[in-house]
Amino acid sequence: MTTGPTVATDRAPVRLERSIARLLTGGTYLAIALLAIGFGLMLVNGISPLDPAPSFDVRQIPADIVALRPTGFLWLGLIVVIATPSSRVIASLIGYARAGERRMVIVAAAILVVIALSVVIANELAA
Amino acid sequence: MIVGLILLGGGAAAGLFGSLLGLGGGILIVPLLTLAFGLPLITAVGVSLVCVIMTSGAAAGVYLERRVANLRLGMTLELFTAIGALAGAMVAFLIPEHVVEGIFAVLLVYTAVTMARRREPAPSVDAAGTGIVEGRSSEDPDAADVAGSAAVTDRESTPFVETLSGPDYRVHRIGPGIAGSLVAGVASALLGIGGGLVKVPVMHVIMGVPLRVATATSNLMVGITASASAIIYLIRGGIDAYAAAPTAIGVFIGASVGSRVAHRIDLRILRMLFVLILLYTAFEMIQKALG
Numbered sequence: 001m002t003t004g005p006t007v008a009t010d011r012a013p014v015r016l017e018r019s020i021a022r023l024l025t026g027g028t029y030l031a032i033a034l035l036a037i038g039f040g041l042m043l044v045n046g047i048s049p050l051d052p053a054p055s056f057d058v059r060q061i062p063a064d065i066v067a068l069r070p071t072g073f074l075w076l077g078l079i080v081v082i083a084t085p086s087s088r089v090i091a092s093l094i095g096y097a098r099a100g101e102r103r104m105v106i107v108a109a110a111i112l113v114v115i116a117l118s119v120v121i122a123n124e125l126a127a
Numbered sequence: 128m129i130v131g132l133i134l135l136g137g138g139a140a141a142g143l144f145g146s147l148l149g150l151g152g153g154i155l156i157v158p159l160l161t162l163a164f165g166l167p168l169i170t171a172v173g174v175s176l177v178c179v180i181m182t183s184g185a186a187a188g189v190y191l192e193r194r195v196a197n198l199r200l201g202m203t204l205e206l207f208t209a210i211g212a213l214a215g216a217m218v219a220f221l222i223p224e225h226v227v228e229g230i231f232a233v234l235l236v237y238t239a240v241t242m243a244r245r246r247e248p249a250p251s252v253d254a255a256g257t258g259i260v261e262g263r264s265s266e267d268p269d270a271a272d273v274a275g276s277a278a279v280t281d282r283e284s285t286p287f288v289e290t291l292s293g294p295d296y297r298v299h300r301i302g303p304g305i306a307g308s309l310v311a312g313v314a315s316a317l318l319g320i321g322g323g324l325v326k327v328p329v330m331h332v333i334m335g336v337p338l339r340v341a342t343a344t345s346n347l348m349v350g351i352t353a354s355a356s357a358i359i360y361l362i363r364g365g366i367d368a369y370a371a372a373p374t375a376i377g378v379f380i381g382a383s384v385g386s387r388v389a390h391r392i393d394l395r396i397l398r399m400l401f402v403l404i405l406l407y408t409a410f411e412m413i414q415k416a417l418g
Contacts, residue, residue, distance in 0.1 A: 017191045020188075021187075021191040022188070024184045024185065025184070025185055027184060028181055028188070029185070031184075032375075035376055036372075039373055042131060043128050046128070048131065048369070049130055049164075049374075050166075050370065053368045053369040056362065056364065056368075074368040074369070074372050078177060078368060082177070084180070084350065084354075085184070085354045089202070103287055103290070107202050107203055111205060114209040114355060115209065118356070119358055119362070121213070121217065122359040123362060125220070125359070126362050
């Protein structure tokens, strides 16, 4: 009597894990591509990896990318690297919420709170 | 240009060794950047964190695709590795460099001893997604998931720890697992490593998780663990974009190659060579710590 809905729910973890797998792989390859472009521009412009790098300024990234400056691509690539695991947790939160797994939703939300705390604390410490 | 290519090659060597010997590569990045290229330790740790997030990302994707990693268990424990990493990153900028170098030297010796005593090669931690030698096949994921998902409909009424178990194993002793995760998080943030040296033994020996699942799940957790502290390193100026790019690309390439050639290489000789490199690096690190 309940076979249909149960089977659909049982396959939800497989679908969720496949979606997350694609997200992780895609994020990693996107980050590699951005870092490779940035590194290529470093070589073209004669910049050594041991030269002092400009400090991180998220507002400067669009202008640097438009101007084909390596730092724009490098910082964006690094942001993608660091943000990809968090996007995996967001995807998990959505997937578990759809499946009605409240406890895993709480776990995912708590992880995101810790990540958000990292951003807040880092900004406080930097200030 | 030459320095960039050398750094790329050094990163590739670290990724290759790490992949062939079942390590994330982070254990080699920090000594490479500090001892060979003279970067400050805090910057080397920041760059290493970027490298371990990236190498774990692609590998974790494949572990999940092949249904080797335990997502529920990984997410539950990574909540605590992230808390540990957050705490570790907050104090990392306050601890004197020579103290961290001393801790790192101890870690290198511990890793060398562990490698020397290991009889079987660990499951490869790859970056391109082809190195899971011992992983369960993904050819029939629905069938593979039957046992694990049988309890989906009544998971909410089942004790939480039981819902973390896999289809053919039971997870127990979550308390020590949480404690180990906190320690792994602090170690990751202070030393720029993935923390698998702590997480895998805790999950496998204490919590009863099969080794291949523990390794894959640890790999999945590295991303959140390292990103929690990498955010602080990034915003506080602990990540050098110029040094990070060639190193991370190199590590990724090395790990990808390693995962493809691992089955063709006699790892016994390689492991002993690696042990010698680790011990030599530990000696150099101790010398640096002592000024």
